[in-house]
Amino acid sequence: MDNWKKLIIEPEENIRSAMQLMDEVRSKLLLVCINNKFKSVLSIGDIQRAILSNHSLDAEISSILRNQIIIASDQDNEEDVRNLMLQHRIEAMPVVDEEQNVIDVIFWDQIFSEKKGMVNTLPDIPVVIMAGGKGTRLKPITNIIPKPLIPLGDKPVLEWIIDSFNEVGVRNFHLTVNYKQDMIRSYFANQPKRDYSINYFEENKPLGTAGSLHLLKGKLKETFFVTNCDILIKDDYSEMLKYHKSNGNELTAVSAVKHFKIPYGTLEFGENGVLEKLKEKPEYNFFINAGMYILEPHLLEEIPEDEFFHITTLIEKIMERNGKVGIFPVSEGSWMDIGQWDEYNKTSQKLGYPGINL
Template sequence: MSRDWRRLMIEPNTKIRKALQIMDERASKLLLVCKNQKFKSVLSIGDIQRAILSNRSLEDEINSILRDRIIIASAQDKEEDVRNLMLQHRIETMPIVDEDQNVVDVIFWDQIFSEKKERVDTLHDIPVVIMAGGKGTRLKPITNIIPKPLIPLGEKPVLEWIIDSFNEVGVKNFHLTVNYKQDMIRSYFANQPQRDYSINYFEENKPLGTAGSLHLLKGKLKGTFFVTNCDILIKDDYSEMLKYHKSNGNELTAVSAVKHFKIPYGTLEFGENGVLEKLKEKPEYNFFINAGMYILEPHLLEEIPEDDFFHITTLIERILDRNGKVGIFPVSEGSWMDIGQWDEYNKTSQKLGYPGINL
């Protein structure tokens, strides 16, 4: 085997937070759960997301969230039988287990199938709105010359990365709200004649915040739609995001990335007159941050003021104030990539296999 599947093995007492980190480090959405080298189960990113949505703590052990029924292959199975089993159930990663419950091999989809694993096309009629009108002041001096959406990541600009990630799962209709250096954005995509998607442009005549320009789409969008900033990439299952949004009856769903912080110092908590109450040595904290991608229902466009500066966080607050339903869909820290400032841009560029930019 060219791929070291042993790197995907974890113990059942591993914490959920640590399992997420291992998935990110090893670029795998699935891990093999083994106790003392004996196969116990598999853990997928979907298992973790469902656990988080059920209010499980990231400090819980993965043993408590494992599925009871999973499909595996036996060491005695013929290769053709394993192949047919993977095809039948569309399994990307198949553990091979012997009679003593030892993992003896793992078969990956791309090892035995030349074609890519098909993804269920559930987004063919879902439009995507990309907020591409900002000046990108944190990315100067390059944004003095080109707009932030056209900053290159390898061989194509970040905006094209975003569009391609949605187009791969069937999205054909994109709506770009533009302002700063918009002619360059229009010209770039006008010279991409082979694309199989449409782009509609909506011009804001002044900066309108992270949601103000959505008023330009009133009457244009009749169904559920995605909204994303133009300086983030999220590598996760958009179909699962949409499924969660609809099944929970949310008006708005915000995608949230798990962010882990470790304080490199001991911290002190004290009360009145400076009396020490608690000492913590290098504490660690988990937060769910706003990742900059959302799913909205079309009636929310009526709540966007016309031609006023308006942030999407204000819209969320208004929904909550009237007891509307806002949901959170969690993704791992490594699934969320930012290019909004230079240090994060370089991390994202390197993660995608390209050199960063030294200024």
């Protein structure tokens, strides 16, 4: 099969284009080639490290390529390739001949029955899911069921979130609940095959995106994840945690790259309407707040008790006292939102399910 040819990118392409191609072909790894001659591989980790090192999204990928990579020769037997991939947890292994022509790419799921992500990379890390909101932007369905139980295919969005962490070893979940919480409790009480525990913390009134975290004071003694219940992020959680700890962050916010195209020419003018700059259909990139965070446990002491409090306020407080807040970037396609109907339908279709027409 020649599916691997979709992964080819030229070294003069920029980082933004590489991220867009990864999203398009749903791969975290690309082959960098010149006229089909193999040059290197480019992973989402390479891009994330480049962004964190302050590379522009307009920088050529040739400037961020690794010098040492692992590839297979067309003379290697299948067992050698298998062992190499298993040892280094390689998602896709390029096979190159003596003249550096790419002749094949062997993917993990071709030779292994287990998913690549099925390894305990996050054992014993608590995950807090903020599941108490009313989901007003998803009415009228949320008049009947709570937002966390809105289905994506054959299971609710909350279960998608839990499963994405459970697959990498997380067994300890904390849910802050309020609106229609009995339905959430009942749903998971009737899932007998689950191999994880859920602890519920009830807020007696809406407390914002972080106010209910005060309920966990004294309960969490280690670094933990916090996520909204209306987003899915398909990325390497262990890399997020590694970045958070290695940089000594108190809080790390996951940020998705968002690309906007203005379909019109724009005008910039000064005093008396004198035209100063004309841009034809400009494009802009922003790093948006994706709704997932990593926090150190001492921050729970800074959450006011039983008060409406947003996590952005906590971030501002940390920065005001010169604490360290970090940003971990993910691609636009790795971040999926179900917080409003148009985004819900996009996410459903991306996961292979029909949307909902209201």
